[in-house]
Amino acid sequence: MPTPPVTARATASAAVDRLHFPPGFLWGAATAAYQIEGAVAEDGRTPSIWDTFSHTPGKVANGDTGDIACDHYHRYRTDVTLMSHLGLQAYRFSLSWPRVQPGGRGPANPAGLDFYRRLVDELLDAGIQPVATLYHWDLPQELETGHPNGSGGWTERDTAERFGEYAALAADALGDRVALWTTLNEPWCSAFLGYGSGVHAPGRTDPALALRAAHHLNLAHGRATAALRATLPAHAQIAVSLNLHQVRPLTTDPADLDAARRIDAVGNRIFTGPMLSGGYPADLLADTEHVVDWNALIRPGDEAAIGAPIDLLGINYYTPAVVSAPTPGAAAAHHAHGESDHSPWPGSADVDFHAPPGDTTDMGWTIDPTGLYDLLMAVSRSHPGLPLAITENGAAFPDAPTADGQVRDHDRIDYLHRHLAAVHQAVADGADVRGYFLWSLLDNFEWAYGYDKRFGAVHVDYATQLRTPKASARWYARAIGANSVPHL
Numbered sequence: 149m150p151t152p153p154v155t156a157r158a159t160a161s162a163a164v165d166r167l168h169f170p171p172g173f174l175w176g177a178a179t180a181a182y183q184i185e186g187a188v189a190e191d192g193r194t195p196s197i198w199d200t201f202s203h204t205p206g207k208v209a210n211g212d213t214g215d216i217a218c219d220h221y222h223r224y225r226t227d228v229t230l231m232s233h234l235g236l237q238a239y240r241f242s243l244s245w246p247r248v249q250p251g252g253r254g255p256a257n258p259a260g261l262d263f264y265r266r267l268v269d270e271l272l273d274a275g276i277q278p279v280a281t282l283y284h285w286d287l288p289q290e291l292e293t294g295h296p297n298g299s300g301g302w303t304e305r306d307t308a309e310r311f312g313e314y315a316a317l318a319a320d321a322l323g324d325r326v327a328l329w330t331t332l333n334e335p336w337c338s339a340f341l342g343y344g345s346g347v348h349a350p351g352r353t354d355p356a357l358a359l360r361a362a363h364h365l366n367l368a369h370g371r372a373t374a375a376l377r378a379t380l381p382a383h384a385q386i387a388v389s390l391n392l393h394q395v396r397p398l399t400t401d402p403a404d405l406d407a408a409r410r411i412d413a414v415g416n417r418i419f420t421g422p423m424l425s426g427g428y429p430a431d432l433l434a435d436t437e438h439v440v441d442w443n444a445l446i447r448p449g450d451e452a453a454i455g456a457p458i459d460l461l462g463i464n465y466y467t468p469a470v471v472s473a474p475t476p477g478a479a480a481a482h483h484a485h486g487e488s489d490h491s492p493w494p495g496s497a498d499v500d501f502h503a504p505p506g507d508t509t510d511m512g513w514t515i516d517p518t519g520l521y522d523l524l525m526a527v528s529r530s531h532p533g534l535p536l537a538i539t540e541n542g543a544a545f546p547d548a549p550t551a552d553g554q555v556r557d558h559d560r561i562d563y564l565h566r567h568l569a570a571v572h573q574a575v576a577d578g579a580d581v582r583g584y585f586l587w588s589l590l591d592n593f594e595w596a597y598g599y600d601k602r603f604g605a606v607h608v609d610y611a612t613q614l615r616t617p618k619a620s621a622r623w624y625a626r627a628i629g630a631n632s633v634p635h636l
Contacts, residue, residue: 167572167633174277174583175628176238177231177605178540180284180333182214183592185244187221191259194250196286197301197342198595201349212598218590219613221263226615228270230606231589234621235628238277240539240585241267242284242333248321249314252288252307256317264318268325279585280322281330281389282315282372285338285349285595292350301350302338302361302368312371319379327384330539331372334391334464335365335419337485340492347486347596355494359440363450366422370453377456388423389462389539392416392527394519396470398502403473410435410496411471422454424461424531436495460582462539463527465567466511468519470502484513486596510544510601515563517570524574524581535582541567542587544594544601547618555607555618561636564620568633586624590615 182198202213220227231239245252247260264280271278291310292301301307319329332338341348344358369388376386393415397404413432421429428451433442467484483492483501491497504514520541527536543563547555568584575581591604599610605621608614626634 166630166635167569169572169575169631171631172582173631174238174537175631176236176240176277176279176583176585177234177589178240178585178587179220179242179589179592180281181242181244181247182217182284182286183588183594184218184220184590185247186214186216186219188215190221191247191263192250192257193244193247193260195289196244196246197289197292197349198286200289200292201351202593204351207351208596209598209600212593212600214593216610217593218608218610220590223613224263224267225270227590228267228274228276230615230617231271231276232274234605234617234625236276236589237628238279238328238583238585239271239589240279240281240330242281242286243318244286245283245314246286246288248318250288251294252291252310252314256321261318261321264322265325268322272325277328278326279328279330280318280326281333282318283311283331283338283368284333285342287338287349299357301343301352302364303343303357305364305367308364308368308371311368312375315372316375316379319376323376323380323384327381328387328460329376329380329384330387330389330462331369331376332365333389333462333539335362335369335388336391336393336415339365340414340494341485344494345486345488345490345492347488347492353488353490355491355497356440358492358494359436360445362418363445366419366454367450369423370450370456373456373458374453385459387458387460387462387537387539389464390416390419391464391466391540392420392523394465394468394523394526396468396504396519398470398472401473404471407471407473407496407499411469411493411499414493414496415469420530422451423458424455424534426455427451439494458534460535460537461527461531462537463523464540464587465520465523465538466541466543467509467513468504468516468522470504472500472502474498475500484511509559509563510546511597513543515543515566517566520567521570521574524571524579525577528574528579533580535580537581537583537585538571539585540587541584542603544603547591547602547607549607549616553616555616557618557620560605560618560620561623564624564627565633565636568627572633
């Protein structure tokens with residue numbers, strides 16, 4: 149969401165003491181299927197676009213793949229025990245579409261569903277609320293390459309229809325035990341990193357296809373919402389998780405303000421418009437009409453389907469974006485989404501991104517909790533009455549065990565402390581934030597970065613699969629136990 153230009157901004161004090169959250173605030177952690185499960189060819193699972201992408205030379209650092217990852221498929225009981233020791237109240241996981249419905253069509257795979265039944269039962273036995281995400285980027289490969297016209301994947305409307313059918317299968321199997329469902333995780337990444345810049349699977353680089361993918365992901369959300377409503381018990385809740393960009397203009401120059409508006413349109417309102425505000429914003433359509441034919445793409449009834457009411461909006465936040473109008477001789481873009489010769493911003497590829505000031509994580513992302521506060525307040529003002537949750541927030545640092553086997557990740561503790569303080573301030577100022585999910589429970593396969601980046605509260609030795617809770621895990625357990633932001 150656009151904000152005033154970058155200035156010296158107040159940040160949450162590192163000395164904050166015992167900031168208590170409202171009763172019932174939900175504390176959790178999150179993962180994604182392809183990043184942790186492994187077992188990619190077991191029990192009927194077929195390949196996803198990320199299997200294909202990671203096995204394509206040059207696409208992922210070090211040639212890493214998710215073939216084994218954290219071996220969660222075989223070690224889920226150990227991992228649920230870890231969650232229990234941390235005091236997690238909720239666990240947000242994703243279902244692997246090609247594990248549940250091989251090929252993305254036809255009946256469900258009983259063995260795949262049985263894995264998630266066992267996982268959910270284990271969570272419930274431990275007193276942990278399961279939160280299921282239907283899609284965290286692992287599209288069945290057959291839907292990407294098997295379309296008759298050769299394009300396939302999210303560029304085709306048929307994929308949205310298949311997603312609705314898959315949602316019904318998952319809800320029918322797990323709806324008696326899972327009460328909170330998320331349709332999509334970060335559709336911006338699926339559309340614009342997968343089909344625009346090509347740094348994510350399936351690795352395509354066409355701005356028109358990226359916009360088509362965005363619309364069909366929106367439609368998939370609508371189809372899944374309808375399927376979930378028709379299948380789940382009345383008390384179940386439906387959400388979507390968006391990585392909304394906290395966009396800040398570099399200066400108050402009108403050209404920079406317009407650059408921020410353009411990035412807000414294709415970074416945020418392309419999803420929040422049809423999902424939450426009744427339709428695609430006019431300025432987005434105008435900005436991109438030279439790229440794609442929206443009149444042919446959006447069919448009657450699409451926006452109404454996409455805008456089916458949800459119960460909760462998940463917000464994923466890591467770092468703000470600072471933008472300006474094109475600047476001659478400007479440095480390389482700092483848009484935090486990987487290096488590519490192709491832009492993930494169709495219609496606004498000429499906007500310049502600037503590195504925000506401040507310390508950075510191992511991803512090179514500036515640490516700025518004020519961005520999270522500003523984002524929560526902006527969404528609260530734009531969509532009053534809609535409950536919010538932080539469904540991803542965390543940081544990668546180069547963690548390594550010391551000689552005594554401990555992982556003392558004090559940088560991550562400081563990051564979490566400051567961001568939780570920002571969430572608390574937003575709640576105090578009227579934002580209806582219902583919960584916080586740490587990204588991530590485990591170190592894992594970090595997409596195109598392979599195993600080079602560690603986001604976990606629990607360290608994973610990938611050679612031995614040994615799990616070691618880091619200092620941040622123990623600190624987060626204190627936060628959960630006290631329902632507050634603890635001392636550093």
